[in-house]
Amino acid sequence: MVNKRKRSKKWISWLIILILLIGAVVVCYLVWESYFKEIERPETSEEVEVRAETEEETPTEEVLEKKEEVIQYDGENPNEAERLSGAITYAGVTGDKLMIRVNIDQFLSGGSCKLRLVLEGDVEVYGDEVGIIDSASTATCAGFDVPVGGFKSGKYDIYINLSSGGKVGTINGEVNL
Secondary structure (H helix, E strand, O other): OOOOOOOOOHHHHHHHHHHHHHHHHHHHHHHHHHHOOOOOOOOOHHHHHHHHHHHHHOOOHHHHHHOOOOOOOOOOOHHHOOOOOEEEEEEEEEOOEEEEEEEEOOOOOOOEEEEEEEEOOOEEEEEEEEEEEEOOOOEEEOOEEEEOOOOOOOEEEEEEEEEEOOEEEEEEEEEEO
8 A cells, every 4th residue: 555645734824824914013113103203303414404505495484474464354343443343143022021232343442222112114113222242353232121011012123223432323223032
């Protein structure tokens, strides 16, 4: 009988282990590099030369300071306007009160807001006056809380006359009750 020589398949398992080990080393290296990439390391003389050349090409701080200032907002400065302006930010019934809140475009450190409620363009049914409260860059009326117990249902026109420091303005709106 002829004895056949059995070939050992151990070399395949060693090859697979070697490939997995090389793969693990590569992955560890990539993770290590990306993790410590942001940490500064000492520069070599070649890197210093390259950095010096690129700095010559980039504008210096003096050049950047001489550039024209960026305008943040379009339009004119509302604080320099001849008339006061703003908007009604909230007008609605909460509980048994009509709450009206107003934002004024200009920065004001005092003054008054006079409210008039007019029912469907004919009859003035309510009037009130509150002070102006300053904010960081604008102002606001102190707020109107109007009891609506005796009011009829319908569309009410809101007129708020602003007055501060010799300037005046009007804010209009409407609310349905």
